[in-house]
Amino acid sequence: GTDRYGRMTADSNFDFGNGTALRLNAMVHENDVPGRDHERYSRWAIAPSLAFGLGTDTRFTLNYLHQEDDNTPQYGVPYALNAYNDGPLPGIDPSTYFGYRNISTQQIEVDALTGTFAHDFNDALSLRSVARWQRVDQMSNVTGLGGSWCLDDGRNPYTGMACAIGQPAGTWLPSSGPRGYIRDTRNTIAVSQTDLTARFSTGSVEHALVAGVSFSKETFDLESGGVFFNADGSALPNTAAGYTYQTFRNPYNIWTGPLNYFRSGKTEGELENQSLYVFDTLKFGERWLLNLGARYDRNEGSTTTWPVSTANATRGQITGAPTVARNDDDLFSYRVGLVFKPIAQVSTYLSYANSKTPSKASVNGSCTATSTTGTANCNVEAETAVNIELGTKWDAIEGRLA
Numbered sequence: 001g002t003d004r005y006g007r008m009t010a011d012s013n014f015d016f017g018n019g020t021a022l023r024l025n026a027m028v029h030e031n032d033v034p035g036r037d038h039e040r041y042s043r044w045a046i047a048p049s050l051a052f053g054l055g056t057d058t059r060f061t062l063n064y065l066h067q068e069d070d071n072t073p074q075y076g077v078p079y080a081l082n083a084y085n086d087g088p089l090p091g092i093d094p095s096t097y098f099g100y101r102n103i104s105t106q107q108i109e110v111d112a113l114t115g116t117f118a119h120d121f122n123d124a125l126s127l128r129s130v131a132r133w134q135r136v137d138q139m140s141n142v143t144g145l146g147g148s149w150c151l152d153d154g155r156n157p158y159t160g161m162a163c164a165i166g167q168p169a170g171t172w173l174p175s176s177g178p179r180g181y182i183r184d185t186r187n188t189i190a191v192s193q194t195d196l197t198a199r200f201s202t203g204s205v206e207h208a209l210v211a212g213v214s215f216s217k218e219t220f221d222l223e224s225g226g227v228f229f230n231a232d233g234s235a236l237p238n239t240a241a242g243y244t245y246q247t248f249r250n251p252y253n254i255w256t257g258p259l260n261y262f263r264s265g266k267t268e269g270e271l272e273n274q275s276l277y278v279f280d281t282l283k284f285g286e287r288w289l290l291n292l293g294a295r296y297d298r299n300e301g302s303t304t305t306w307p308v309s310t311a312n313a314t315r316g317q318i319t320g321a322p323t324v325a326r327n328d329d330d331l332f333s334y335r336v337g338l339v340f341k342p343i344a345q346v347s348t349y350l351s352y353a354n355s356k357t358p359s360k361a362s363v364n365g366s367c368t369a370t371s372t373t374g375t376a377n378c379n380v381e382a383e384t385a386v387n388i389e390l391g392t393k394w395d396a397i398e399g400r401l402a
Contacts, residue, residue: 004031004040011023019056022050026045027044027045028044029041039097042071043070045067046066049061059117063114069109072106073106089248096249100254102254103227106142112132117129126197127196130193133188133189136187139183145172146175147243151169171247173244180227181226182223184222185222187219187220198211204284207280212278214275216271217271219269220364222266222268222364225263225316228255231258232312233262233315264310267304271300273298275296291337291338291339295331296331296332297356298329301363305322305368306318328379331356331382333356334354337349337352345395345396348392353386354384357385358382359378359379359383
């Protein structure tokens with residue numbers, strides 16, 4: 001394709017007989033960004049899947065995925081929408097790369113292993129269990145569009161005032177914002193879910209019941225920092241020895257200064273969940289259906305933050321004990337739904353459901369012991385939402401119109 005778009009995939013299947021089969025998928029992909037000069041995205045992946053017991057009452061499938069990405073991140077072009085400027089800054093080619101394209105990068109690596117076990121006891125009772133382990137590593141180095149901007153007419157596009165003394169017209173000085181900013185993360189999760197499905201009758205009432213349990217543990221590690229420092233940990237100056245003025249039309253987007261990584265932050269998150277749930281659809285003749293469901297969750301999460309020195313002599317060093325914020329919740333949610341079918345082609349339904357979201361809902365979410373107001377935002381009560389719905393569905397013209 002255009003813009004260096006290229007993709008190749010392979011899908012191979014092997015039947016070994018006796019219910020055993022192997023499927024192998026592979027992919028290689030790359031592309032540029034239309035209308036941009038230097039951004040590039042490339043990835044490759046392989047995904048084998050091995051199955052046993054196909055066509056029998058007991059089946060097991062093992063899947064694995066490995067994918068690697070090598071990308072050039074982009075912040076686009078500078079933009080100001082205010083009383084002094086209406087959109088992208090004037091005089092800038094939209095294909096221009098701002099930042100430092102020789103060191104800006106995004107590296108991603110994914111590994112996931114999934115096992116699925118299924119067993120049919122009979123036509124009315126079956127069991128399914130899924131377990132997965134997954135890890136995602138990501139490292140990025142970006143330089144954003146922060147700093148000091150001066151238009152060709154000598155104005156600052158964000159304030160409308162005259163540019164800083166000494167800054168030439170039509171230039172950008174990357175003196176603030178994310179400059180050579182590193183984010184190195186690892187996200188790992190282990191989860192298992194087991195469902196039992198049963199179909200049975202109690203008198204004239206037919207049941208389709210699903211009951212199950214789920215367990216998961218997820219961790220998230222984040223270390224952030226920067227590479228634009230002198231070897232002694234001192235910040236680079238806004239001079240020829242560090243950050244220099246760049247012109248709008250031809251920015252000097254190759255970094256030739258010092259590269260020394262120093263950590264600026266370290267955070268870890270952990271989230272554990274155990275849940276028990278049951279759902280049942282009761283059928284009363286041909287006209288009435290009743291849906292009932294309930295779920296209990298035990299959710300435990302924490303965020304650990306380490307203090308990191310920003311002083312030159314000790315930059316990047318851990319300076320004390322970490323701060324730990326915790327959230328523990330017992331959550332109960334349920335739903336009820338009623339369906340009435342006056343004729344086979346028409347369904348009218350009324351449902352009521354609630355859901356609960358703990359303050360530590362994601363492993364990498366913000367969760368602190370105290371805030372600037374001195375109030376904890378981690379171990380607070382869960383958010384509760386209620387949904388009530390009334391509706392109808394009609395099928396007409398022998399199912400060709402709904």
